[in-house]
Amino acid sequence: MGILQYTFMQYALINGILIGVLCPLIGTFLVLKNLSLIADGVAHFSFGGIALGIILGISPNSTLLIFSLIGGLLVNYMVRKSKLFGDTAIAILLSTGLAIGITIISIAKGTNFNINAYLFGSLLAVGRGELIFALSFGIPVIILILIFYRPLLYITFDEDSAKASGLPVEILNTLLVMISAITVAITIRIAGILLTSALIVIPVATGMQISKSFKVTLLSSISVGVVSIILGLFLSYYLNIAPGGAIVLVSVLIFLLSFSRLFH
Amino acid sequence: MSDKILEIKDLYFKYSEEYVLEDVSFSLHREEFLGIIGPNGSGKSTLLKLLIGLLKPTKGEIKVYTDRISYIPQKVTTLYHLFPATVEEIVALGRLTDGIIRRFTKEDYILIENALDIVGLKEFKNRKLSELSGGQQQRVHIARAIVSNPELLILDEPTTGVDVINQAKFYELLGHLNRDMHITIIIVSHDISSIASEVTTMAYLDRRLHFIGKPKDFFKKVLWPLEIEELLKR
Numbered sequence: 001m002g003i004l005q006y007t008f009m010q011y012a013l014i015n016g017i018l019i020g021v022l023c024p025l026i027g028t029f030l031v032l033k034n035l036s037l038i039a040d041g042v043a044h045f046s047f048g049g050i051a052l053g054i055i056l057g058i059s060p061n062s063t064l065l066i067f068s069l070i071g072g073l074l075v076n077y078m079v080r081k082s083k084l085f086g087d088t089a090i091a092i093l094l095s096t097g098l099a100i101g102i103t104i105i106s107i108a109k110g111t112n113f114n115i116n117a118y119l120f121g122s123l124l125a126v127g128r129g130e131l132i133f134a135l136s137f138g139i140p141v142i143i144l145i146l147i148f149y150r151p152l153l154y155i156t157f158d159e160d161s162a163k164a165s166g167l168p169v170e171i172l173n174t175l176l177v178m179i180s181a182i183t184v185a186i187t188i189r190i191a192g193i194l195l196t197s198a199l200i201v202i203p204v205a206t207g208m209q210i211s212k213s214f215k216v217t218l219l220s221s222i223s224v225g226v227v228s229i230i231l232g233l234f235l236s237y238y239l240n241i242a243p244g245g246a247i248v249l250v251s252v253l254i255f256l257l258s259f260s261r262l263f264h
Numbered sequence: 265m266s267d268k269i270l271e272i273k274d275l276y277f278k279y280s281e282e283y284v285l286e287d288v289s290f291s292l293h294r295e296e297f298l299g300i301i302g303p304n305g306s307g308k309s310t311l312l313k314l315l316i317g318l319l320k321p322t323k324g325e326i327k328v329y330t331d332r333i334s335y336i337p338q339k340v341t342t343l344y345h346l347f348p349a350t351v352e353e354i355v356a357l358g359r360l361t362d363g364i365i366r367r368f369t370k371e372d373y374i375l376i377e378n379a380l381d382i383v384g385l386k387e388f389k390n391r392k393l394s395e396l397s398g399g400q401q402q403r404v405h406i407a408r409a410i411v412s413n414p415e416l417l418i419l420d421e422p423t424t425g426v427d428v429i430n431q432a433k434f435y436e437l438l439g440h441l442n443r444d445m446h447i448t449i450i451i452v453s454h455d456i457s458s459i460a461s462e463v464t465t466m467a468y469l470d471r472r473l474h475f476i477g478k479p480k481d482f483f484k485k486v487l488w489p490l491e492i493e494e495l496l497k498r
Contacts, residue, residue: 032347151364154357157347161405164316164335165361165412208348212392217348 003237011126012190012233012243018138019187019199020229024207024221025145026183027200029176031208032156038075038177040197041090042184045071045097047193050118051104061133065185071097072181076174121192121244123236134186141179152176153214190229192244199225202251209258224254268329269294269416269448270315275324277310284310288324288473292465294415297442297449299463299479301456306470308452309338312420315450328416332361334409336402336419345394351404352389355379358411372411379410383437399423399430406437410445417441419451423458431455435462456487 003009030036049067053060071093078089105115117125126134145152154162155172163169180200187196207221232247239246270292277285285307292298302308313319314326316335358379359372380386383403388396393404402422409417419438423431439462441447453459460466466482468475475486 147365150357150360153349153353154360157349157354157357158337160313160316160318160337161335161408162357162360163318164333164418165358166331166333167360167364208346211348212350212390214349214353 003234008124008126009233009237011128011131012123013230015126015131015134015186016190016229016233016247017226018134019183019190020226021222022138022141022183023187023196023199024203024225025142025218026176026180027204028207028214028218028221029152029156030180031201031204033176035079036197036201036204037087037090038072039180039184039200041075041094042068042071042181043188043193043196044094045074046185046188047118048097048100048104050188051101055104055108059129061130061185064188065137065182067097068181068185069178072177072184073174076177080173116242117192118188119192119194120242121188121190121195121247123190123233123243125189130189134189137182138186141182144175144179148172148175190233190243191247192242195244195248198248198251199228202248202255203228206251206255206258209255224251224258228254267294268292269296270329270450271325271327273325273327275314275326276322277307277314277319278322283322284471285314286472288469290467290473290476292448292450294448295442295446296465297439297463298451298465298467299459300450300452300467300469301454301459302469308469309420311469312418312450312452316418330415332413332415334358334412334414334417336405336409336417336422338420338422338424347394349393350390351380351385351393351396351407352376354393354404355407355411358408361412375411376407379407382410382440383407397430399426399434402426402434403437406441410441414447417447417449419449421452421454423453423455431458435459438462 004013027036027039030038046064046067049063050060052067053063056063075089075093078093151162151167151172154167155169159169183200184196187199191199203221203224204217206224207217211217211220228251229247232250233243235241235246235250236243268291272291273289275285275288276283288311300308300311310319312335314321315328316333355376356368356372359368359375377386380389383406385400385403385407388400393401396404423434426434435458438449438451442449442462451459451463460479463479465476466479467473468482468486475482
C-alpha cells in the first residue's frame with residue numbers, strides 16, 4: 001500500500017469514502033421518489049458555477065456549491081409549481097448550466113482551465129482545502145439524514161398521506177433537495193460532472209436488488225458505494241485513468257453481479 | 265348525535281375552466297361512517313383531496329375539527345412493486361404524527377405490534393411490502409392509520425384490484441374501526457353493495473351532491489330510480 005504515503009491519495013480516499021456514504025444515502029430517497037435525474041441536472045447546472053468561480057478568480061468550491069443549491073431549488077420549484085414534467089424541468093436546467101459554463105469559458109479563452117478535471121473527475125483535485133470543504137458540509141448532511149430518516153421515508157413512500165397526517169412535506173422536500181445539491185457539489189471534484197449522478201443511482205439500484213427492508217437497502221447501497229470508490233480510486237492510480245470512470249465501472253460491475261444473483 | 269367533525273359550505277372547485285365540484289354542502293358528525301359513491305370523474309377523489317388540504321377550494325369553505333387525520337390514497341405509485349420496505353417499517357410511519365424528530369420508544373413498537381394484530385398481519389411484520397397481496401397491502405395501510413390514533417380516516421377507492429372475499433373482510437375491518445375504536449370514516453368507493461352494509465351514511469356525488477342520508481333511503485330514492493331509468497333506456 002505504498003500509494004497511501006502520498007498526501008493527495010489520502011485526501012482522495014477520505015473524500016471518496018465520504019461520498020461513498022453520502023451518495024447512496026441521498027440516492028435511495030431520490031431513486032424511490034423517481035427523482036434520480038435531479039442529481040444529474042444539478043451536477044450539470046453547477047458547471048456554470050465552476051466556470052464563474054474560475055473566471056472571477058475565487059475558489060470554485062463556493063461558486064460550485066452556490067450553483068448546486070440554486071439548481072436544486074430551481075428544479076424543485078419547477079417540478080412542483082409549474083406544469084412541466086420533472087424530466088423536462090431537469091433537461092432545461094441541465095442545458096442552461098452547461099450553456100452558462102461554456103459561454104463563460106469561451107469568453108475567457110486565455111484562462112488556464114482544465115475542463116477535463118471537472119467533467120471526468122481528478123485524483124489531484126482534492127487538496128487540503130477541498131477536503132475540509134467536503135467534510136464540513138458532508139458530515140452535517142449525514143447527521144441531518146439520520147435525524148430526518150423516518151420523515152424522509154414517509155414523503156418518499158407516500159407524500160399525500162404524509163401531508164394529510166400533518167407532516168411539513170414542503171419543508172422536507174426542500175431539505176432533501178438542498179442536501180442532494182450539497183452532496184453533488186462534494187462529489188463532483190472526484191467523480192466529475194458527467195458521472196456524479198451515477199454514484200447516486202447505481203449503488204442504490206444494487207442495494208434494491210438484494211434487500212428486503214429500507215434500512216438494509218440503505219446499508220447495502222452504502223457498502224456498494226464505498227467499495228466502488230475505494231477500488232475505483234486504486235484502479236485510477238495504478239492504471240492512470242480518470243477516477244470517475246473507474247469508480248462508475250466498478251459500481252456497474254457490482255450491479256451486474258447483484259442482478260445475475262437473481263438467476264441462481 | 266355527537267358533535268361535528270367536518271363542515272362543508274357551498275364548496276366549488278375547478279382545476280381549469282369547468283367546475284369539478286359545484287355547490288357541495290354537508291356536515292359529518294363524529295363516529296359516522298360515510299360512503300361516497302358516484303361515476304368516474306364525478307369529483308369524488310377531488311373532494312377527498314380538498315378535505316385533507318392537498319387542494320384549496322375555488323369557492324366556499326371546508327372546516328375540519330380535528331388534526332388527527334389519516335389518509336389512504338388509491339393504490340398507485342409506479343415504484344410500489346419495487347419499494348424496499350418491510351411491513352413494520354411502513355406501519356411505523358404512522359407514529360410520526362406524535363412528533364417527527366424523536367427516537368421510537370418501546371411503546372411505539374407495542375402500538376405497531378397491536379395494530380398489525382388488529383389487521384391480522386402480525387406474522388407478516390418483517391415481510392417486504394411488495395411481496396404481499398393487494399388486500400394485505402391495504403391492511404398494512406390501515407395499520408399505519410391505526411397507530412397514528414386518528415379521529416378521521418379517509419380512504420380513496422381502497423379495494424381496487426382486491427378480490428371479492430377480501431373486499432368483504434376489508435369492509436368488516438373498517439366497520440370494526442368505526443364502531444369499536446370510534447374512528448370517523450369517509451370512504452370513496454364504486455362497489456355500492458359492499459360498503460352499504462357497514463356505512464351509517466351514504467352520499468351520491470356527481471359534481472353536485474345529489475343525495476346524502478341513510479343507506480336504506482339511498483337505495484329507495486337514488487339507486488332504484490337510477491336503475492329503472494337505465495332499464496327503460498334499453
